[in-house]
Amino acid sequence: MFGKRSSELTETNLEAAQQAQAEETVDPARPAGKGRPTPKRRDAERANRRPLVVDKKAMSAEQKAKVRTERARMREAMLSGEEKYLPARDKGPERRFLRDAVDVRWNVGEILLPAMILVLAVSLLPFEWARGGTFLVAYTLMLGGVIDVWLLWRRTKKRFTATFGQEPGRGSAWYVVLRAFQMRRSRIPRPAVARGEELRRR
Template identity: 55%
Template sequence: MFGRNKTLNEQQAETVTRPEREGAKNRPTPKRREQEAARKRPLVVTDRKAARQADRLKRRESSAKMREAMLTGDDRHLPARDKGPERRFIRDYVDARWNLGEFMLPVMLVVLALSFIRLPWAQLSVFVLVYGLLLVAVGDAILMWRRLKKRLAAKFGADGVPKGGAMYAVMRAFQMRRSRMPRPLVKRGEYPA
């Protein structure tokens, strides 16, 4: 603290006399003010246009990585709602089974076509198809979640059932298989172990 500053010759002499050790830092510890000066950045960037372009480029890259992860199932770049082994297990279980909810959209197209026919039998069939399929699909989703919850508890423990897992599984079951994201990675019948 009260010592004199070393001259350049003395500093060079010290580095020459000390041999370099493997695994060691082999340089003096930088002063605090030097480290703080190296870390300083302005709070508001002076070139806002360049900062906006850099931010846009970062977002575009992360979006491309996320899109690629949605297609390949890479867990590192998936969105937060799809990350984790529990969510992966739910996706694989739902994708491995036939779900009645995934047939809702095609049936609704038939119902839409039948609703334009003004005959009594057509109106009755529309009513039965819509409400019947809806009730059966909801019942199927409830049974699916009960079975899935038991499997999750067996594999990941009692606290292995993720919060919101039921809605995640049901919403995936009600989507047509081709339109599911992340893409299904298992074939039908290949239930996760």
């Protein structure tokens, strides 16, 4: 009885071993493994991700020329006052009106810089009158510039309120003052009106 049971167990173990060996046998129709673990999805996405910043060294001469041309075109559009390319502080009809209020007139502030350079050059002369006189002229010009820009802002504020039905927004006074003290050729955007032209909404 025990011999029969032992024989049955031996046959069962033998069949199980043969089945396990068959499962471990490589199927020639199935491709072999890669020999390395499959990468995670996060790692694969990181590997495929391309840098957002263009490497300038890898750019061709034609691409560089195209980029330079586009930048020059955008800068020229900004200087000419094209609304699309203006920074936020210069956009809108209100800011355009404030710029025109400065550009339609002569301003003492715009001649202040070249006048100061001339005063400095004269003050270097080895004469007593040159030193005293030049400083007097310099202080007179600065005081005249302050008074002139104050009068400019008062008139501009009144015209602005009459045109737009409201007072200028915050920062408008400083916007007018800074432009009035700049030389006409160095103003950005460039003046779009001539001196003496009638101030109106554009």
